Structures are given as structure tokens and as C-alpha cells.
Amino acid sequence: MAIKVEIISHEMIKPSSPTPTHLRNLKLSFLDQIAPPIYVPLIFFYNHHQLTLQNLTHHQISQLLKQSLSKTLTVFYPLAGRIHENSSIDCNDSGAEFIEARVHTRALSEILQEPSMEELKKLQPVEILGQDEKVVLKVKICFFDCGGISVAICLSHKIADGTSLVAFVNAWAASSRGEPQNFRPSFDFASVFPPRDLSGLDFTQRIGMTEERIATKRLVFDKEELAKLRNSESSQVKNPTRVEAVSSYIWRRFMDAAKDRGGGTETASFAAVHAVNLRPRKSPPFPQHMFGNCWRPAIAVMSGAEGSDEGELVGKLRAAITRIDGDFIRQVENGEYLNVLSRSVDLFMKGGVEFCNFSSWCRFPVYEVDFGWGKPVWVCTTALPFKNLVILMSTPCGEGIEAWVNVVEEDG
Template identity: 35%
Template sequence: MEVKVLSKETIIPSSPTPPHLQPLNLSLLDQLSPMLYIPLLLFYPMKKSYQHQDHNKAIATLKTSLSKTLSRFYLLAGRIIGKSIHCNDKGAVFMEATINSNMFDILKEPNNEVLTKLLPCSLLCNTKPIEEYPQIVVQANIFECGGIAISLCLLHKLIDAATFCCFLRSWATTNRELLSLDHSSPNNNMVCVDYKSFSSLFPQTNLLPFHQSLINNDKAVVPPSSIFNRKRRFQRFVFRSEAILDLKAKAKSCDIPNPTCVETLTCFIWKYLMKVADDGDSQRPSTLSHVVNIRKMLEPSLGEVSLGNIMWGTVAHHFSTTRNEEFEGLELSKLVSLLRQSFKKINKDYIKELIMGGDKERRNGVMKLVGEINKWPISNYYFFTSWKNLKLNEVDFGWGKPLWSAIAGDPNEMMGNIIVLVDNVLDDGSTEAWILLDEKEMQLLEQIPQFLEFALLNPSINLPHNQKTADEIFSNKLI
């Protein structure tokens, strides 16, 4: 597959950001966030109703709507400089590319190496000064069949999953409004809330032992090289709704009669990650951290359109063993109980104490969380995050809902042992799990019958039931 970039330009906000809104100090939570890009791809077949558009018009509309959206999400059009976000309207980067293949070929056999070629840039930010990295980089990939894949790299320093979903929904709504011939779409009033108010709740600090590497003014900073120095594999597994129901039944206990889908899948995956740890010969403790969105835990609670890494991490521990008799006796319900206990600790009272306790208490709270990461050499550490219920499969730019939303990237540019849960495109309760592991550990995981009984290894993308056939969808060059 050949990707040919046709153009690259900077898209600035349609209206300038008022001077009094810049610069703004990063919050402590954003200060701690790494300088890495979050990757995302959305695949659209382009329906017949849009045959009147050529691809030039579709691209032009995307640029215009992006400019309008950046005026509402003005922080994302700025640049990170030192410990501040400068709302200087430097804008986002937009690229257009053509692909000499059919989109169906990718959906039939999803492949991370191929998907990575569709991304607009590397995920690492370590080759130039921080202030030279745009927060949003977009590439519109036009396939021979006429389909289009929107790929994005979103800078994690100020963007978490909730942030980029709000931005995407706003951009898509604006694009629909521009495409609408009758202008019946509702006005897009999604505007980011005051970042200064949030950052004041979590003021940055220079007193953490690792703070200098996080706020270095001279060059881009990424996590320690030891996190990246192994050869890794990034693999997709799919849990059908029936499999999830069966696992939930196994995860139930007297203490937790109602395990959630996220709890169940997280702990099921965690169990088998322990089994394959260190090539299946680990006797080390296993630590799991799971991201929690704390917007509703703040008082007053923040709305959904609130920018920043407004999240905290739970921490759960288990002594890992690969002795078969002990491992097979490890009940899923026990792990779910450990995870639920860690979730319960992150509540409104916990967040209030963290905010109101002063710099010393806040610093201690941060150290309790990141201290586990510092134990990386002696503990197998896994980082889980859930993008479920973010409605990525409903991001409609005016061409209909995407056939698939995907994650991709060079696995050796990403922090290891990351697991992302995403809703399946069929919206039938199925869930995709994107797992990044050391290559040898991934090979072991792919060969465990008990794991594959519930987790399908990278199946073809199922097209929505209301589409006739893949050939009909992709045989028309619609833009």
C-alpha cells in the first residue's frame, strides 16, 4: 500500500483568540502527562448521497470546519511552552493523502503496520523543542474506492480521551452544518470551559523528584527510555457480547453481583497478562492501573466540554505466579474485587482532599500514584484505559457514521503494557481490546486456548447490517 501525501498546511482558528486568554499555566495533571500523541483513525465509505461532491470540495469543507472548531477549542490551537499553554493561534496541521488501494482490503484484514502508514506523524515528540509540536495533526486519506479515513494524532499533554471526543463531535457537527443544503442542523454551541478554573484546582508544582524532566524548557520530553527499549507488538482482540455475558457470570461474587463490562474485561485480560509475563516465567508482583475520569467528582462538577487530562489512576496489586495449579485456581471474581476496591478509593471525598489538602498533601497524593511506576523494574505494571461509551462510532462528518474506529502506531514508539478498551463498530455490546505487549509475551498470549475462547484474534471488520455488501459499498468512487 502506497500513501502519497498531496498537501500539508496549517489551519488556524477562524477568529483570533482574545489576548487575555493567554498564556495559561498547565495544571498539575497536565504537567505530569507525557509528550506523546494519541492516535485515532475513522473510516468512512462515503455514501451515494454525496456523489455530487468531488474530493476537493470534501477536503475544503473539512478544513473550513476545522478552522471554525479551533476557534471554540482555542487552547488546542496553541502551543505548549515550558509549563504553560500559549493560546497563540498557531493552529493544527492538516494533510491530504491518496491511497492506492481499496478501503475494504484494510477492513478485511486489519493490520497495525498498514494502519500506522495512514497516520500523519510519529507518536513520539523527542526530536525538536516542545513548542514546535502542534496539538492536533490530521490526515485525510482518500482511497481508490472513494472512501476516506480521517487519521488524527492528538497531543496527550493537554488532551485526554474525553477531550478529543468532545473536539471530534464538535468538528463533525460543524462539518455537517457546512454540508447541509437546508441548514437544518442545530447550531454547534460546544465550547470548551474555562481552563484556568480547572488548573487552579490542581496547581503545578516543582517539588516532585522527577519534575524537571517533565517541564524541561529546552527539548521535548518523553518517559524514560527503559519504557521503550523492548521490541513490542500491538494487537487487537474482539470480545463479542455473548462472550462478555459469559465472563460477567464468572466474575460475579457475593460482594460484587453486578460486575461491569469494563471491570470484567480488564480483569480477564489482566489474568492472562500475568500468565505470559516475562515469557511465562514470572514470580513478580503484578500492578494494574486504570484511568478514571474525575470530571463529575469535582465540586462543582465539570461539564463534558472541559479540556485537559482530568483523570486519575486507580492502582490494584496481585502477586503474579505462573505455576499452573495456582494460576488456574485464580478466580476472575477475586481480581474484579481487587479492581472494584481500587475504583472505590477514587471518589469525591478523595478528590476533594487532594484539592483542598495543600501542596504537601497534593504532592503526596501524586507520589502514591506515580510511585508504582517507579517500581517498574521489580513489578509487572499494566496500564488500562477505557474509551467505551465515548461514541466514537457516531462521529458523523456528514457522510454517515464510520465503518470502523481504530488505534494504530509504531509499537516501539509507545509505552509498553497498555490496554485500551473500545466499543465495537456494530454497537451490539461487543468490545475491542487493543493490547501492547513485549513481542514474546504477545506471542504467548495469542496461543492460550482459554484466552482465545472468549477473545477473537483480530477478526475482519463486520460491516453494519443495513449495508448491502462490501462490494456495493466500495465499488463506487463517491468523492
């Protein structure tokens, strides 16, 4: 039986204290400008045993989340604002969207046992990612008939990457637990990566997006499977990371699938595009409290004539990621990166290259998000409007990896 979600309430949560006048206009950084116009989704699940121990009613949970969100928005004030023409955030305290719903017909345990992307999308606060993207933050809490709950958060990619999103959620959770706001974000990336004139490149932010129907599959790699991938004798890299090993494994299968459907010949090329967090790669590193988009893609290219041995792919991927270093970041800071960006856009537009895109969220402390009734039993993302996109997340035990693979439906 299909999941049924009944909307109970819908309101805007505003900061508990007004944003000072001198903070009312926040310029987007160059990296914010070129970020895709989508929401980054995360859903946190908590079972009824956790809530029963706390003896909390639905009303108490809802009020606790609203009040703590309001306090947190005072510190993360741009999240209560509105995006203005891909250039700035009007920090006008309009508020974050907060939806309360009830879920009928299926127990939370059933959803966790056999996740369905169509059902998971019903739990998030927006049906179409990027819809009404001027609203920066949207939240939806769902109460299941079995007693469990889900908390879904969608934050605009125009102001935050995954690192910043998870930092915000953990700060909100700490406030919900009654702890002081120790995390003080800085919204000053525009001084590091000044906004640029993108005329002629204004479509860059939509590169890779598609309006075709996306099918999403979840692949789970446990501890033993990861060990086998990492210890492959064919690997050209000593001790590849779990993420490198899984990414190369999936990249190879994308290549094989392209060749099988006639999209790969000896003259074709295959590119793995891996999102890389710039914060730790700066010397000295960017402070962790710097909030915004601070990532760039590492691009590894393999020609069809080179074959598709996973050991070679790991080496190519490692080399591409290694090139995202201090010198690369200086190019981004001083504007030279516009030339690199232009060449990357040309590569995509000319065709002849099969792209496979990766983003690893494995190190994000998503399983630390405790609103006062314990840590989540599961955390997931949902479908994103990109062809051949893979999101990597840790399993609940932390020893495995879940790969969320987005492909065009006819290729699924």
C-alpha cells in the same frame, strides 16, 4: 501488497478569528503537567457508499474539513497554539497541522476486514507519537482509490484526555455539518488543579514509556463472549461491568504470561492500572465542557501467592476504582496527591511489580462523529509507546468490545 500512502498537501489551519490578547497564555493544570508527552490517536473510517450519496469530490471534502476546522479552532483556540516548557500553551494561532493524502494498492474494506497496525500507523499524521509535540493538533485525511476515506486525529496528551479529544472531534463534525457551535469548552482546569513544582518528579510523565518496539494485537469480544465473562460464577462482584470483566480477563493472561517466562514468583506482585475519569466522581460533578486532563489511575495489586482467579481480579479492580472518589479528588486539588504520586513512582522504579495498564474509551461517542456524510463504519486507535497497555473501545454495533493490546515485540 503493502499499503502505499502518497502525501498530496500539507498546511497549517489557523482559527477563522484571532484569539483575543487576554487568552493568549494558558497555564497547564497539574494533571496536564504529569500527562505523558505523546499524541492521543484516533482514526475514523467512512466508506465510499456514504460519500457517493452526498456526491462530494475529494476537493470539496478537503475544503469542507479545512473550513470547519478553522471555525472550530476559534472556539478550541489552545489547539492552534504551541506547548511551552510543560508549563503553558502559547495560544498564538500558529495553527493545526493538516495533511491530505491518497492511499493506493489496498481498498478500505480490506483494511477493515484485517486491520494491520503497521498499515494503520501510515494513516495517522505523525509516524512517532510525541515527535514535535509542541504542535498540539495534527490531522490527516486519506482518500482511498476505492472511494472511501479516513480522518486521523492526533491531539497532544499535554492538553487533553480522551474525553476532551472526542468532545473536540464531535464539535468539529457538527461545524462541518453546518450546525452552530453549541459546545463551549472551558480551559480552566489550572484553577481547579493548580500547577505544581515537579522538581524531583520531572520524569513522572514518562513513567511506563518505552523505546522498545511495540507489537499491538486486537482482541474482539462480542456480545455473547462478554455475557460469559460477566456471568462467571467465580466473580466476587455482582454484575461486573463489561469493562471490569474484560480487563480482569486480560490482566489474568498478563500474569500467566509473566509467570511462564519466569517473571512471576510467589514474591512478585502484579498491578492493574486503570485510567479513571474524574469528572463524574466529583460532587457536584465537573462540567462536561471542562477541557483538559481530568483522570487518574486506579491501581489494583495482586501478589503472586494470591493466585489469579478472574473473580478475585474483578473484586480487586472494582475496589481500586471505587477508591477514586470525592475525597481522592480533594487530595489532587490541594496538592496532597504529590505524596501518592511519589509512592507510585517508587513502586514502579523499584521493580518486582508487573504492570498492566488499561484505558477504557467504550463510552466515548466516537461513532457519532458525522462530518456530513454519515457516521463512521469503524473507529480505531493505533500503537502507543507503552509496555503492557490495553485500550478498550466499543465495536461499531456498540454491543462488543475491541481490546488493543500493546506489548513489547519480543513478548508478543
